[in-house]
Amino acid sequence: MNNVFTIVPIVVFLAAGYAxxxxxxxxxxxxAPLVLASTAMCVVSTLWVVLQVAREGPQRYFMGxxxxxxxxxxxxxxxxxxxxxxxxVVALLVLxxxxxxxxxxxxDSVVGRYFALIMILLASMYSVIVAADLFxxxxxxxxxxxxxxxxxxxxxxxxxxxASFRYLILGALGSGAILMAVALLxxxxxxxxxxxxxxxxxTAVLNYPRVVYAALGFLLLGMGIKAALFPLHLWLPDxxxxxxxxxxxxxxxxVVKVFxxxxxxxxxxxxxxxxxxxxxxxxxxxxxxTLGTLAGSLLALGQRDIKRLLAYSTVANIGYIFLGLGLGTxxxxxxxxxxxxxxxxxxxxxxxxxxxxxxxxxxxxxHNFSGLGQRLPLTLAAFGVGAxxxxxxxxxxxxxxxxxxxxxxxxxxxxxxxxxxxxxxxxSGLYYFPILISAFFGEWSEDKSAQEPHPMLLGPIxxxxxxTVLLGLFPGPLLSLLGI
Amino acid sequence: xxxxxSLGANSVYFVAVLLFVIGFHTMLVNAxxxxxxxxxxxxxxxxxxxxxxxxxxxxxxxxxxxxxxxxGSGEVYVNPVPSALILTGIVxxxxxxxxxxxxxxxxxxxxxxxxxxxxxxLRSQER
Numbered sequence: 001m002n003n004v005f006t007i008v009p010i011v012v013f014l015a016a017g018y019a020x021x022x023x024x025x026x027x028x029x030x031x032a033p034l035v036l037a038s039t040a041m042c043v044v045s046t047l048w049v050v051l052q053v054a055r056e057g058p059q060r061y062f063m064g065x066x067x068x069x070x071x072x073x074x075x076x077x078x079x080x081x082x083x084x085x086x087x088x089v090v091a092l093l094v095l096x097x098x099x100x101x102x103x104x105x106x107x108d109s110v111v112g113r114y115f116a117l118i119m120i121l122l123a124s125m126y127s128v129i130v131a132a133d134l135f136x137x138x139x140x141x142x143x144x145x146x147x148x149x150x151x152x153x154x155x156x157x158x159x160x161x162x163a164s165f166r167y168l169i170l171g172a173l174g175s176g177a178i179l180m181a182v183a184l185l186x187x188x189x190x191x192x193x194x195x196x197x198x199x200x201x202x203t204a205v206l207n208y209p210r211v212v213y214a215a216l217g218f219l220l221l222g223m224g225i226k227a228a229l230f231p232l233h234l235w236l237p238d239x240x241x242x243x244x245x246x247x248x249x250x251x252x253x254x255v256v257k258v259f260x261x262x263x264x265x266x267x268x269x270x271x272x273x274x275x276x277x278x279x280x281x282x283x284x285x286x287x288x289x290t291l292g293t294l295a296g297s298l299l300a301l302g303q304r305d306i307k308r309l310l311a312y313s314t315v316a317n318i319g320y321i322f323l324g325l326g327l328g329t330x331x332x333x334x335x336x337x338x339x340x341x342x343x344x345x346x347x348x349x350x351x352x353x354x355x356x357x358x359x360x361x362x363x364x365x366x367h368n369f370s371g372l373g374q375r376l377p378l379t380l381a382a383f384g385v386g387a388x389x390x391x392x393x394x395x396x397x398x399x400x401x402x403x404x405x406x407x408x409x410x411x412x413x414x415x416x417x418x419x420x421x422x423x424x425x426x427x428s429g430l431y432y433f434p435i436l437i438s439a440f441f442g443e444w445s446e447d448k449s450a451q452e453p454h455p456m457l458l459g460p461i462x463x464x465x466x467x468t469v470l471l472g473l474f475p476g477p478l479l480s481l482l483g484i
Numbered sequence: 485x486x487x488x489x490s491l492g493a494n495s496v497y498f499v500a501v502l503l504f505v506i507g508f509h510t511m512l513v514n515a516x517x518x519x520x521x522x523x524x525x526x527x528x529x530x531x532x533x534x535x536x537x538x539x540x541x542x543x544x545x546x547x548x549x550x551x552x553x554x555x556g557s558g559e560v561y562v563n564p565v566p567s568a569l570i571l572t573g574i575v576x577x578x579x580x581x582x583x584x585x586x587x588x589x590x591x592x593x594x595x596x597x598x599x600x601x602x603x604x605x606l607r608s609q610e611r
Contacts, residue, residue, distance in 0.1 A: 135569050142576045146583060153587060158594045162603065165587040169520055172580055173511060176527045179573065180504070183535040186566070 003059040005049050006076050009042035009088060009126045017119030024112025032099045035115055039095055042126075043088045046081070053081040054481055060132075068133075068193040075132035075195075078481045079337055083129045083261050086341045087254055089467075090348050091122050093460040094253075097352050098246035100456035104359070105244045106154065114154045118250065121147035125258045132269070134182045134192045137262055141178060141226065145171040148255050152243035163238035170235045174225030177218045184215035185270065194269035205275060213279055216271060219263070220281065227259040229322060230292030233315045237299075240314060241307035245355030248307060252314045253348030257340045260321055273328070285326035290420050292319030297427035305364045306354045309431060310347065313390065316424055317343045323417055324405050332408020334484040339401035341478065342389070342471060346398060349464025350386040353379060356453040356461060366435050370442030375450035378458060380439050382465035387432035389468045392425045397472035404484075496537040503530035515600045517591065521584045528577045532570045539566030 016038035023030045052059055053076060061074040076084070098118065102111050124143035131137040149171065153164035186192055188208045189200035205212045221232075228236040240252045267276060276282060296316030303309035317339065324336025356379055358364045361372060373380035389396035402421055409417040444450070452458055471478070491498055507527025511520050544562040588598065595603050 135572075139572060139576065142580070146580060149583065153590075156590075158607075161587055161590045161594065162607070165517070165584065165591060168580065168584055168587065169511060169524065172524045172584075173508065173527075175576075175580075176504070176508075176524075176531055179528075179531045180534070183531060183538060183566075186535070187538040192565075192569075 002061050002065070003049070003052065003076075004061065005045045005052075006059050006061045006074050006130060007063075008045035009084065010123050012038050012041050012045075013119050013123030013126065017116045017123060020115040020119055021112035024115070031112065031115065035095050035099065035119070036092070038119070039088065039092045039122075042122075043085075043092055046084045046088045049076055050081045050085050050481070053078055069191055069196055072136050073132040073193055073195075074127075074130050076130050078483065079261065079264070080129045082337065082341060082478065082481060083257070084126055086344050087122065087126055087129065087258075090253055090344055091118075091250070093463055094246050094249050094348055094352065097249075097355075097457055097460040098244075100454055101245055101355065107156070110154055110156070114151065114244070117147050117150040117154065118246075121151060121250065121255070125254055128258045128262050131262070132194050132265075134185060134194060134197065134266075134270075136192075137266075138175070138179050138182050141259070141262070142175050144255065144258065145175060145226070148239075148251060151247040151250070152239055154247075155242070155244055157242075159238070159242040163235075163242040167235045167239040170225055170232075174222040177222030177225070181215045181218035181222060184211050184218065188212060188215075194266065198270045198272060201270060201272065201275065205278075212275070216275075216279065216281060219266060220284070223259050223263040224288075227256050227263065228315055228318050230288045230295060230315065230319060233292070233296075233318070236315060237308050237311045240311035241305065245351060245358075248311075248355075249348040249351035252311060252351055253344040256314065256318060257321075257344055260318070260325075260340060264325060267325075276328075282326045282328055285322045286417070289319045289322035289326055290417070292316065292322065293420060293424040294319075294427070297424045297431075301427065301431050303431075304366055306358060306366050306369075306435070307351070307364055309366065310350055310354060313428060313431075314343075314347060316428065317347070317390075319424070320402070320405060320421065323420070324408060327405075327408050327412045327414065327417065329408045329411040331404050331411055331484065334479065334482045335401050335404030335406075335408050337482050338404060338475065338478060339398075342397040342401050342468075345464060345467050345471065346386050346389045349461060349468065350383065350390070352457070352464065353383040353386060353461050356457050357383065359453065360450050367438075369435060370438040371444030372450070373436075373440035374444060376452050378452055379461060380436070382461045383439075384436050385465040385468050387436060389472065391429045391432055395469065395472055397468050397475070400472055400475045496540075497534060500530045500534035500537065503527070503533065506530075515602075517588045517598045517600060518585075520600070521581060521588070524584070525577065525581060528573070532573055532577075535566045535573070536570050539563035 016034060019034060023034050049059060058075060058077040063072040102114055106114055124140050127140045128144055131140055149164045149168045152160050185197055188204040188211050189197040191197040191200060225232045240248050293316045296312050296319060300309050300312035303312060321336045321339050324332045357369060357372060360376060361368050389398040392398040392402040406418050406421055504527055507523045507530060510523025514520055541560050541562050544560040547561040547564045592598055595606050
C-alpha cells in the first residue's frame, strides 16, 4: 500500500535544491553531476511509478505512516503519474540547457542559488500534482509560487524584478482565495483529506449550500489566477518573458499546468461531477476558455518580442485545456490531459529554441530572425517542429490533443467549440508561420558569423522536437493510461 | 431581528470577511507598493482568523490529555487542527512578505519611487 517511490522525487529534488548552492560555492564542477544525477533519479523513480499505476491502479503513500484522516496522503492516479513523468523529463532537458546557458545569462554569483530555486520549484510542483490533502496542497502551492517568482527575480534587471513583484502580489491574492476555499471546505466537511471531504460534501451541500458554492468560487478564482485563466492572466506575459530562458521554459511549460492538474483533482475528489452540474461552473470554464484561446492568440499576433509572443500563446493554450475541462465528456477530458502534456513539451522546447535563436541574432525581435534558418538549420528545424505542433498540423503532437478536444466537443453536442478550436489554431498559424518563412527564405542581412549553438543547448532543443514528433505519431500508451 | 441575531452569533466570520475585502481592495487598488504588501497581510490575516475561529468551541478547553485520562461526557475541547495549520500559514505569509519587501527595495533602487503608477510611467518612457 505504501509506495515509497511516489515520494522519491520530492525528497531528492528538495535535497538537491539545498545542496546546490553549497556545492556550487565549494566545488563548482560538482554542480552539473549533482543536478543531473538527482533529476535522472527522479525520472527513473517516476517511470517506475507510472508502470505500477498502469499495472495496479493508483498508488498511495501515507506521510510518516499515519493513514488519513490524521496523516497526509500522497495519491498518484494515472493523470498525476503522467503529469509527474512529463515534469521530470522536461525538467531534465531544461536543466541540461540551464547548466550551459545560466553562465551566460546570469551573474556567476547567483548561478548556484538559481539551481537551488529550480530544484525546490520542481519538488513543490511534483508534490502539488500528487498531493491529496487540501492544506498540504495550499502549502505546496505557496512554495511553488514563491520559487517561481524567485527564478524570475534572479535575473536582477528592472523588468524581471517588476514582473516578479507583480506575479508575487497576484499570486498572493490567488493563495489567499485558495486558503479561504480550504477553510470553508474544512468548516463544512470536517476533513482536509480530499477523498474524505468528498464523502461528506453531499450532506454539506444540503445543509450549507452557500458555503460550498463560495468555496468553489474562491477555488476557481485562486487557481484561475495561478493557472492564468483568461481575464486573470495579466501577470503572465511579463513574468514568462522577462526571466532567464530556462525559467521561462519551466514557468510556461510546467508551472501553470500543475495548478490545472490540482484544480482538476479537487473537482474530481471533493466536489464530484454532480455538484459541478448544479452551478454554472462548467459554462464559466467554457466561456473563459473560449475567450482565453481567442484573446491569447490575437494578442500574440501583435507581439514582436519572441518570448512575449510565446507567453501569449501559453494563455491561448491554457484556454484549450479549460475548454476540455468545461466540456467534460470523456474524450474532451482526455484531450485536455493530453494537451497539458503536449503543451508542456512543445512550449518548453520552443522557449529554449527561442532563447538560442535570440542569442545568435542578438535580439528577441522576430523581424531580425530573417535568414536565420540558413545559418542554423537544426535549431530552426526544431523551432519549426514545435511551431507546427502548436498549430496542430497532423503528424505532430498538438494535433492529437486538439483532435480529441474536437471529438469531445462533438460528443457534448456543442459544435461551436470545434469552430473556436479551429479559429484559434489558424490564428496561431498566423503568428508562427511568418517567423518560419522569413527565417528559412529571408535574407541574412548581417555579416556577423552565426553558427549552431553549443551541443548542451542544441541537444535538449532537438530532443524536445523529437518528443513532439514521436508523441504525435504514437499517442497510444498515453491514451491507454488515460483510459481512452 | 433574525439577521441581527445571526450576525451577532457569527460576528467573527463577519469581521473576517470584512478584513478580507479590505485587504483585497488595498492590494488591487492602492498604487503604493508597501501598502499592497500590507493589504496582502490583512487579507491573509482575515483567512487565518476565519480558519482558527472555525475550530473554536464555546467553553472548550485546550485539548491536552494527561496520561491515563479518558474524556468524560461533559468535557468539551477546542479543535486543535486549525490552530496548528494556521501556524504554518503564518510562516508562509511571513516569508512571502519578506520576499516582497526585498523586491520593493530593489524596485526603489531602480526607479526611486514606490508608486506603481509612476513606475509604469517611467517604464513606458524607457521603451
